[in-house]
Amino acid sequence: MTRSSRLISLCLAAGIAAIGGLGAPPLSAQVAQYGPDFYGEGFGKNKIAYRNFDWHIYHSPHFNVYYYTSEEPLLQKVVSIAESAYDQLSRAFN
Secondary structure: OOHHHHHHHHHHHHHHHHHHHHHOOOHHHHHHHOOHHHHOOOOOOOOOOOOOOOOEEEEOOOOEEEEOHHHHHHHHHHHHHHHHHHHHHHHHHO
8 A cells, every 4th residue: 555545545544533523512511401301201101192083974885984974975986996995995805
């Protein structure tokens, strides 16, 4: 290896090391970011928020379709597509 190629390799290695060191924040900043004050009650204490869902059920010959009242205009189209697909697949698979 010639002197100039060694110098280029050394500069390249030093540049990669310098760039790699710039991307990592200090450890103290990482720990402080996710401490008890960040979430209010401590890390890992997630509270599940439950909602009451206003579901309606439409019983077709082969399916039970769960829907909201706001989706009722599309209900017949969805049931029609599902039933026709069921008929087609049941004929194909005997």
